[in-house]
Amino acid sequence: MIRRLLVANRGEIARRVFATCRRLGIETVAVHSDADAGLPFVAEADYAVRLPGNAPTDTYLRIDLVVEAALKAGADAIHPGYGFLSENADFARAVEAAGLTWIGPPPYAIEAMGDKERAKEIAEKAGVPVLFAPTEPTAADLPLLVKASAGGGGRGMRVVRTLDQLNAEIAAASAEAESAFGDGTVFVEPYVEHGRHVEVQVVCDVHETGLTLGTRDCSVQRRHQKVVEEAPAPWLPSHVAEEMEDAAGRLAHAVGYVGAGTVEFLYDPTSERFFFLEMNTRLQVEHPVTELVTGIDLVGLQIAVAEGRDLPGCHTDGVTPAPDRMTSGSGHAVEVRLYAEDAAYVPQSGRLVTFELPAYVQLGPLAGAGVRVDSGFASGDDVSTFYDAMLAKVMAWAPTREQAIRMLVAALRRARIHGVVTNRDQLVEILTDPVFVAGDMTTTWLESRPTPAESPADSSASARIAVIAGALMLAAGDAARRTVQQGVPVGWRNVPSQPQRTTFEGCAPVEWWGTRDGLVVDGVTVLEVSPTHARLEVDGVATETRGHWSVDRPGAPRELWVDGPAMSARLREVPRFTDPADAVASGSLLAPMPGTVVDVITEAGAEVGAGDVVLVLEAMKMQHTVTAPHAGTVTDIHVEPGTQVAAGEVLAVVEGGFEARSARTSTTESERTVP
CATH class of the missing domain: 3.30.700 (Glycoprotein, Type 4 Pilin)
Structure with a gap:
């Protein structure tokens, strides 16, 4: 029996695991960086251990420090959450070697499914349909998708539409994968446009039996980052859903899986065919929508499996769909990810002066139709530049999909969020879009929509x-x-x-x-x-x-x-008179956000064209290429690799334009929280 549990993570997922621990009578331990010392998850833990520093590589990604913290605090188990070390087989081994209980799948399963090419081979042998890219791709094979082998959820992912881009995109994806996961291995597969992202939740015990808990649709994505998730997947033919669950069960059984995991598929509505994408060997960001439609505490099942207990309703013939008594009257659940980012999807940082989200319940099950909020922040907290920009997950459950969407929209509109710009208005626009309401969204739908005007500049x-x-x-x-x-x-x-x-x-x-x-x-x-x-x-x-x-x-x-x-509007008064001392040189590129300069591509005196990359910023675990807004000459570079910059700080000067402006950026990191 687990007595004291450490969560090797931060923010809302740490709070989510702590909530289940409190219901089970398990003591909790938090680890935290210096930047996170004042956040709610630290205060809510029974014990807390500081990890000196702020960068993930110095804190949450340090296997030795996390295991040492667990031993120091007297924990007997570690839950990895998602992201960071959650899919690191070496971490799992280190936890077990220290005599602690690892709340996750065995290391061999993490390695088998973490290597995406190997995972495809195992899936193919298990009779699961997969996609393979040609060894020597030609123009006829385009578009292609470059993916990180050791990662998940979109980091190190690039869509390639011309062959001359392939090598550069492979190099960029590899660099991101190395930064995020410590492994720069990438692979290439066909990219199916206008498909839907559908996944199946599985939970398996130590007796080689387990359950599949229905489907989730995660098709609403921006740069391969999931924005809206729902369960069950809408308008999915029942026979396809059954085939997906069967395929997910076969794969989990074939790899000897133990614990909670997710098998992701790409579904083609036209042909009603689906293909294996990857298996995430951890809890997903979107796991609450499955909890809401099944009434099952997935974290509770993870702990039960780690303690060696049998899963309720399991059969003796492998991984099978959950019995009806666990999913009857399931209704529908919809979840959105509330981020600190502006209308152009640029991450924001600063103080959350007010952060009030209307909800019937926080971090737990709903007794009936209502709204649940899993949040990592509270009013007065600071959103730093070191980590993911997600503030909270807001979700609604109701008997029908239409009712759940309506309840979620109302909750978002009533939210009071001051001090940091968020994507709340964009989420409302997505949820009320006729395409989403009709359930006709695909993985490329959100990218094809025009970028909404930042409120309140619209004319409504x-x-x-x-x-x-x-x-x-x-x-x-x-x-x-x-x-x-x-x-x-x-x-x-x-x-x-x-x-x-x-x-x-x-x-x-x-x-x-x-x-x-x-x-x-x-x-x-x-x-x-x-x-x-x-x-x-x-x-x-x-x-x-x-x-x-x-x-x-x-x-x-x-x-x-x-x-x-x-609606909620952030209004900044234009002063009647301006101080000349506040002016900057014409052609100055201003930092669009706080961050760290990781690379300077050009040099003073170089000629650049509109859109040419000048430098690369890293903020909130994403890389952003800063480009010249117009053709001209780089007359000055004010920063160098490693420089910390504030929003609005002058990075470089490109003469030939007419005014100082925030630098154009292109977000190259595609997933925030490795869902």
């Missing part, structure tokens, strides 16, 4: 109300701070010649009048306003908005967040 009515409310809150704040003429209405003039004007970045100006009766905006009735609240009426419909000041200090551009019933 709710966005405009938020902008007007923000302008009036600023005016009310000015009035509240006055030390003279406090009885005079804000903005009031005895003989007004023109309205007052407030402008926010990316938004149309708001013109308003200060009268004896209060603030007036054409087309809007101002019912109530204060520095943190506004109630406005348009065409007889009143809207309540709340404001939270992010920046409100003399000399700095003021910034506030405005929350309404259907």
Whole structure:
């Protein structure tokens, strides 16, 4: 029996495992880097051990330090979570060699499935359909997909559409794989466009028996990063689902699998054929949707298997579908990944001033239809540049898919998230898109959609109300701070010649009048306003908005967040007068995010064309190529490899353009959390 368990991970997955441990009466141990010392998962653990440093290679990827921490804290078991060392066979062996219980599959299974080429061979022998690329590919074989052999979930993955790109993409994928997994081995396979990503959850015990727990659809992806997951896979023919579960069971049995794992397939809806992609020998990021439709605690099953107990409902003839009593009345579950990133998918960092997500339950089972949130952060926490940018997983369960989607959309819209830009609005747009609602999404669908405009720069009515409310809150704040003429209405003039004007970045100006009766905006009735609240009426419909000041200090551009019933807007005031000292040289490339310079491609004096790579930044476990926004001459390079830069810092100067701008970037890392 496991008495004290260490989670070799961080954030929401550590909290998720701790939640099950509390229900089972198991004590918990957290390991943490310096940057993570103040996060909730550390506070929630019974014991915590510091791993000095911040970089993953110095902390969460150090096998020796993690095992030493477990022994020091008196733990008798280690759960790896996902990512980091979760699919590292050497780590599993080190845990067992230290006399600790490893909550995961045996090392031989990790190695067999971790080598993607070997995994394909095993799958083929087990009668599972697979895809193989030709040894010497030609143009007829395009497109191709380069994948990391030792990794999973998209890291080190590249789509190749022309043969002249192949060698360069293999080299880039290998470099990413080496950085992420310590193994730069990659392989090439055919790339099937417009397919669907469907996977099967398996759990096996030590008696060579196990269960398959239905399907999940993870087709909504951006750069091979899963964005939305749901269970069961919608509109999947029942006979295909049965064949997939059977294939997953055969593969798990063939490799002698023990514990929880996921077999991933590429499904072609046109031909109703599917092909083996890979097996993830760990808990998936999207495991909660399976928990919600089956009522099964997958972490609890992992612990039970590690303790040598039998799985409930298992037969004696291998890995079989779970009995009906475990999946009856399953309904539907949908999950989204809430990231700290902007509308262009650039990771963000900073302080989460407010982080409130409406949920009926945190990190656990639902008693009925509702919303569950698995979060790694709380209000006041800092999002660092060292790790993944995922803040939380928000999911909903309901009897039908339509109801689950509606509940999830409502929860996202009601969320209050201030201080860091997130992809919340993009998630709402995806969930309400007719293609998604109809269940017609494919793995390339999200890439084909136009990049949504960053709110509140769009022209929607709710966005405009938020902008007007923000302008009036600023005016009310000015009035509240006055030390003279406090009885005079804000903005009031005895003989007004023109309205007052407030402008926010990316938004149309708001013109308003200060009268004896209060603030007036054409087309809007101002019912109530204060520095943190506004109630406005348009065409007889009143809207309540709340404001939270992010920046409100003399000399700095003021910034506030405005929350309404259907959206949240981050508003940054454009100052009426600018300080010449704040200007930067024309043609300056500004860092789009905090990060570390890992490579400088060009040098001062070099000629570059529009789109040419100038340097490479690494932030939040992803690499971003910084390119020249226009043709010209590189007149100055301000950084070198290893330089830590802040957002907005000048990286280089390319003369030939007309203004300083944030550097264009292309995210080359394709998966954040190795789902």
